[in-house]
Amino acid sequence: MKTVGVIGAGKADEELIRLAEEVGRLLAKNGIIVITGGLRGVMEAACRGAYFEGGITVGILPTLSKEDANPYVKIPIPTGMGEMRNALIVRASDSLVAIGGEYGTLSEIAFALKTGKRVVGLKTWDIKGIIQVNSPEEAVRILLKDS
Amino acid sequence: MKTVGVIGAGKADEELIRLAEEVGRLLAKNGIIVITGGLRGVMEAACRGAYFEGGITVGILPTLSKEDANPYVKIPIPTGMGEMRNALIVRASDSLVAIGGEYGTLSEIAFALKTGKRVVGLKTWDIKGIIQVNSPEEAVRILLKDS
Amino acid sequence: MKTVGVIGAGKADEELIRLAEEVGRLLAKNGIIVITGGLRGVMEAACRGAYFEGGITVGILPTLSKEDANPYVKIPIPTGMGEMRNALIVRASDSLVAIGGEYGTLSEIAFALKTGKRVVGLKTWDIKGIIQVNSPEEAVRILLKDS
Amino acid sequence: MKTVGVIGAGKADEELIRLAEEVGRLLAKNGIIVITGGLRGVMEAACRGAYFEGGITVGILPTLSKEDANPYVKIPIPTGMGEMRNALIVRASDSLVAIGGEYGTLSEIAFALKTGKRVVGLKTWDIKGIIQVNSPEEAVRILLKDS
Numbered sequence: 237m238k239t240v241g242v243i244g245a246g247k248a249d250e251e252l253i254r255l256a257e258e259v260g261r262l263l264a265k266n267g268i269i270v271i272t273g274g275l276r277g278v279m280e281a282a283c284r285g286a287y288f289e290g291g292i293t294v295g296i297l298p299t300l301s302k303e304d305a306n307p308y309v310k311i312p313i314p315t316g317m318g319e320m321r322n323a324l325i326v327r328a329s330d331s332l333v334a335i336g337g338e339y340g341t342l343s344e345i346a347f348a349l350k351t352g353k354r355v356v357g358l359k360t361w362d363i364k365g366i367i368q369v370n371s372p373e374e375a376v377r378i379l380l381k382d383s
Numbered sequence: 384m385k386t387v388g389v390i391g392a393g394k395a396d397e398e399l400i401r402l403a404e405e406v407g408r409l410l411a412k413n414g415i416i417v418i419t420g421g422l423r424g425v426m427e428a429a430c431r432g433a434y435f436e437g438g439i440t441v442g443i444l445p446t447l448s449k450e451d452a453n454p455y456v457k458i459p460i461p462t463g464m465g466e467m468r469n470a471l472i473v474r475a476s477d478s479l480v481a482i483g484g485e486y487g488t489l490s491e492i493a494f495a496l497k498t499g500k501r502v503v504g505l506k507t508w509d510i511k512g513i514i515q516v517n518s519p520e521e522a523v524r525i526l527l528k529d530s
Numbered sequence: 531m532k533t534v535g536v537i538g539a540g541k542a543d544e545e546l547i548r549l550a551e552e553v554g555r556l557l558a559k560n561g562i563i564v565i566t567g568g569l570r571g572v573m574e575a576a577c578r579g580a581y582f583e584g585g586i587t588v589g590i591l592p593t594l595s596k597e598d599a600n601p602y603v604k605i606p607i608p609t610g611m612g613e614m615r616n617a618l619i620v621r622a623s624d625s626l627v628a629i630g631g632e633y634g635t636l637s638e639i640a641f642a643l644k645t646g647k648r649v650v651g652l653k654t655w656d657i658k659g660i661i662q663v664n665s666p667e668e669a670v671r672i673l674l675k676d677s
Numbered sequence: 678m679k680t681v682g683v684i685g686a687g688k689a690d691e692e693l694i695r696l697a698e699e700v701g702r703l704l705a706k707n708g709i710i711v712i713t714g715g716l717r718g719v720m721e722a723a724c725r726g727a728y729f730e731g732g733i734t735v736g737i738l739p740t741l742s743k744e745d746a747n748p749y750v751k752i753p754i755p756t757g758m759g760e761m762r763n764a765l766i767v768r769a770s771d772s773l774v775a776i777g778g779e780y781g782t783l784s785e786i787a788f789a790l791k792t793g794k795r796v797v798g799l800k801t802w803d804i805k806g807i808i809q810v811n812s813p814e815e816a817v818r819i820l821l822k823d824s
Contacts, residue, residue: 237457239449269458292457292458294458294460296460300474300759302386302477310384310439311416311439311441311458312475313441313443313460313471313474313475314474314475315471315474316474316758316759316761317757317758317761318741318757319617319641319644319645320614320617320618320621320757320758322617322641323613323614323616323617323637324460324462324614327447327460327461327462327463327614328459328460328461330449338644339640339641339643339644339659340640340644342636342639342640342644342657343617343637343640343641343644345636346633346634346636346637346639346640347613347616347633347637349633350613350632350633350634350636350637351613363636365633447612463611463612463614464610464611464614465594465610466764466788466791466792467610467611467761467764467765467768469764469788470760470761470763470764470784471761474761485791486787486788486790486791486806487787487791489783489786489787489791489804490764490784490787490788490791492783492787493780493781493783493784493787494760494763494780494784496780497760497779497780497781497783497784498760510783512780531751533743533753563752586751586752588752588754590754594768596680596771604678604733605710605733605735605752606769607735607737607754607765607768607769608768608769609765609768610768618754618756621741621754621755621756621757622753622754622755624743
């Protein structure tokens with residue numbers, strides 16, 4: 237089964253939330269497992285979108301406690317590794333979509349590009365290698381293309 | 384949702400395989416997510432038992448490749464951390480059952496007991512702190528008890 | 531004792547090598563432990579500069595083998611974690627200097643800025659938060675300032 | 678340069694402390710880098726013995742803070758990985774000596790034996806594969822033997 241990581245900040249404005257939720261919904265609709273960091277903001281929105289579409293959502297948490305996962309994470313993976321778990325999110329994902337985001341998201345983008353994974357961007361960092369798109373539909377269409 | 388880690392060697396004899404498969408089945412029947420290292424032997428048997436009962440199975444893999452997971456892992460988490468991922472298996476599990484096993488299993492038992500998690504044992508290491516049991520039914524009954 | 535991480539690509543041109551070696555030398559001269567990823571390019575140059583100044587050099591390696599360290603690493607720490615070890619380099623460093631670098635370096639910059647560590651840049655990524663400087667002397671002067 | 682990990686509990690009685698200090702001293706005297714978990718008890722005693730013999734001592738810490746290292750750690754490596762850092766201690770060590778110890782030490786013994794590293798034991802767990810010895814001198818003599 238294909239996995240896509242949805243990465244972005246734990247605090248996000250309404251527009252990013254809306255984009256993330258729609259990305260999550262479309263991924264689930266296409267039978268893709270949604271991997272996130274399990275917390276709030278973009279992570280929660282992507283999980284929520286996938287959750288109500290009946291999809292599988294994984295939250296790879298920085299802490300040791302499953303209780304820290306947002307309510308739409310079906311499979312919580314508490315790591316106790318702090319931000320180091322960002323590398324695990326990338327490793328668990330076949331490809332990734334970055335939505336907004338700050339330094340944590342940047343570390344995930346860098347890890348993903350370093351290891352040759354496809355990274356699609358929606359209103360995120362401007363880093364060479366990211367495929368910048370304008371809508372959730374376009375993001376998911378590119379993520380679904382065979383690599 | 385409650386998670387139980389099923390730990391044991393990647394090479395196991397027929398009896399251990401039978402025990403692991405029955406443990407997996409009973410866990411899934413009780414709505415518990417089965418966490419394993421995702422490889423063969425005891426790990427595969429536990430996943431198979433849970434899989435055919437309709438349960439959720441997570442494989443926290445030592446390698447970077449999802450392809451290394453046994454066919455009954457629904458959620459593969461490739462870590463690229465080698466044996467260090469044993470600590471992640473423990474962290475992702477509310478409690479654990481050890482079935483047979485060699486040094487890798489011993490490291491998981493030690494991590495689990497160190498962090499105060501319940502460890503039930505079936506024909507495994509004789510280490511103080513493990514609750515030794517005689518059957519899959521007894522193992523799951525103890526794992527389901529409130530801590 | 532203060533530690534500074536010197537980060538940059540494993541393949542670097544002559545100018546970056548010269549800069550990294552001088553940074554390493556100046557850090558060692560000031561009694562600072564030099565932390566690197568232990569491999570070639572900028573990492574090796576920084577270690578060499580520090581080594582011949584009599585300094586302590588630590589190489590936090592992606593592989594399991596000490597043999598992969600460059601010859602100027604006095605303390606090799608093989609991690610077997612691949613690129614995930616980048617987070618360990620940041621955690622072991624009080625502050626960092628980025629010299630050139632590709633995506634691996636970008637992941638370290640992101641981790642460092644995420645956790646509030648000072649990052650000085652020499653001909654490296656243009657990311658908000660990095661203190662861009664023009665010479666090894668300026669880099670080390672800023673790294674030595676009390677935070 | 679050869680590295681030896683000295684592992685054991687953070688709380689240890691006088692006899693274990695005396696043994697660990699002597700092991701640390703003998704290792705340093707033989708030019709060996711002493712790797713520990715960087716905290717108190719057996720770890721601190723081994724570092725102290727090596728420190729006053731002029732040796733190099735590395736502390737691979739569970740926390741994010743160098744301040745948590747005992748005063749005889751020359752090279753602190755804060756990991757922020759909690760007990761998971763036990764695997765890093767093993768990976769950084771060519772061979773290991775276990776002195777006393779509880780579950781944390783057991784996890785290190787298991788990791789070491791799993792990866793084929795020599796483990797010498799002084800009043801520690803009784804696990805097949807450990808070379809049990811009766812004195813620091815005997816421990817170090819065996820650790821120094823070519824593998």
